[in-house]
Amino acid sequence: MAVATPLLLFLLLAALTLAVAVARGYPADVVLNPPSEAPTAGMGGLVSATNGTGAYKGMAREFVDGHNKVRARYGVAPMRWDNKLARQARRWSNGMRGECVLRHSGGGRYAESLFIGRIASASDAINKWSTEEGIFDRQTGKCTGALDFHHCGHFAFIVRPNFSRVGCGRAECFNGGVFITCNYYHD
Numbered sequence: 001m002a003v004a005t006p007l008l009l010f011l012l013l014a015a016l017t018l019a020v021a022v023a024r025g026y027p028a029d030v031v032l033n034p035p036s037e038a039p040t041a042g043m044g045g046l047v048s049a050t051n052g053t054g055a056y057k058g059m060a061r062e063f064v065d066g067h068n069k070v071r072a073r074y075g076v077a078p079m080r081w082d083n084k085l086a087r088q089a090r091r092w093s094n095g096m097r098g099e100c101v102l103r104h105s106g107g108g109r110y111a112e113s114l115f116i117g118r119i120a121s122a123s124d125a126i127n128k129w130s131t132e133e134g135i136f137d138r139q140t141g142k143c144t145g146a147l148d149f150h151h152c153g154h155f156a157f158i159v160r161p162n163f164s165r166v167g168c169g170r171a172e173c174f175n176g177g178v179f180i181t182c183n184y185y186h187d
């Protein structure tokens with residue numbers, strides 16, 4: 001390849017993204033199946049975009065706007081960013097930098113969605129969670145057919161009307177992955 005244009009680079013990185021996700025029901029009753037494509041090891045070799053801090057400029061805004069864009073489509077009131085939820089999410093994401101596996105914090109107080117990807121942004125996590133939209137039943141707030149909540153739980157959380165607050169954290173795993181946690185709560 002003679003020239004790596006930003007677009008090519010972007011497409012390459014997008015193709016490399018291994019995105020997986022799980023969600024826990026509110027308050028602590030549903031755990032999503034560990035997705036089969038969950039990366040376990042060997043994601044190394046990548047240079048951290050944020051030198052290990054995990055957070056980048058505009059990240060919180062990207063998280064909250066990303067959620068609210070989807071909510072607007074559903075005619076649901078926007079969520080606002082919550083520093084306490086974000087702190088908890090950041091703490092959990094940071095604690096997973098070593099293992100980098102999809103495991104819930106187990107606190108039980110907030111609804112929690114997790115995501116692991118490669119060079120992943122806030123939008124990547126929301127986009128991945130939004131792929132569940134096709135099996136989300138807007139009328140019931142549950143999954144279509146007889147599917148368990150864990151199949152569409154991430155998307156259900158994004159558009160759940162009684163969630164008014166969101167806070168997310170992003171950490172870079174030592175193996176090169178990115179670990180994202182979003183917590184949700186009502187007023």
Ligand SMILES: *[C@@H]1O[C@H](CO)[C@@H](O)[C@H](O)[C@H]1NC(C)=O
Binds near residue numbers: 051
């Ligand atoms: C990245 O972090 C390391 C260790 O904390 C520090 O020594 C280094 O100067 C940082 N590099 C940049 C570009 O910020």
Ligand SMILES: *[C@@H]1O[C@H](CO)[C@@H](O)[C@H](O)[C@H]1NC(C)=O
Binds near residue numbers: 141163186
């Ligand atoms: C929020 O909505 C969900 C889904 O409809 C419901 O299961 C839950 O009990 C509600 N929580 C509160 C605190 O109202």
